[in-house]
Amino acid sequence: MSEKINTLTKPVSRNGVGPSSVALPPGPWPSIIDFLVEQFPAIPRSEWTERMQRGDVLDAHGKTLTPASGYQANSKIFYFRSLPVEARIPFDEVVLYQDDYLIAVxxxxxxxxxxxxxxxxxxxxxxxxxxxxxxxLAPMHRIDRETAGLVLFTIQPQTRNLYQSLFRERSVSKEYEAIAPYRADLGLPITYCSRLMESAAFMKMEEVAGEPNAETAIDLIEVEGTLARYKLEPVSGQKHQLRAHMAALGIPIVNDRIYPELYPDEGADQDYSQSLKLLAKTIEFVDPISGQLRQFQSLQKLSF
Known part of the structure; x- marks a missing residue:
């Protein structure tokens, strides 16, 4: 029978960033740093040394580890990531609602x-x-980096699962808006279903044969020239579902750099003028704590 790995409360975040953790299995490593160098070959020993000297690597009791710290199997360590200075993304979030349990942003x-x-x-x-x-703080759900709109966060760890389970059990009504080419022959509204799976292409989903696992209700809001504003209601929550479904219908969302064609990551050369025309517009659910109906709406509006 294997020994039980010791657990502890996660250390407090630093500058808003929580640490990563790694379990220490039985093995031949004489020191913690020897294990880390082998476990993470892309990170050189010199960088682990610097992190330890800064106090960025901690043991299971929150004690700072050094390059000389011996290896202790069946325990856990925490470490803080180190990244170069990040350029600020030049847009601000807006807190729409906050109580003791959740925040809508x-x-x-x-x-x-x-x-x-x-x-x-x-x-x-x-x-x-x-x-x-x-x-x-922890997110109740997530939306793509390129997508704008509503994101909900929980505050209390002890009630977090109650809120997150609403999404798992599909007890949340969500409505998105998108700008995409207009197709008069689609006969909207429609409900589009397909089976989406990870493709060989990085980050991209693809439709495959088999029982559908993704369902989206699509309706027309308005038309302007060759473009239209659509209302999208995802019944399921597959990765990139709305983007993949719109592309499959021949009306890919404006400025989508993944569907139908995958473009290279722009990295530091991000063009902030070409935002994906997809907005998480509304969220509605019954609060599991108060029993009240919660309705949130984004203040943003997509332009043609």
């Missing part, structure tokens, strides 16, 4: 919800932790 285009890849400080979660001083 209007997210701008281009801002990721949570840290990933090259984004750390310039994420909605970290910005909110720093501006509101609430270290326990």
């Amino acid at each position: 209007d997210k701008p285009h281009f801002l990721p919800v949570t840290p990933a890849g090259r984004y750390l400080q310039e994420t909605l979660l970290v910005r909110l932790k720093n501006s509101l001083g609430i270290d326990t």
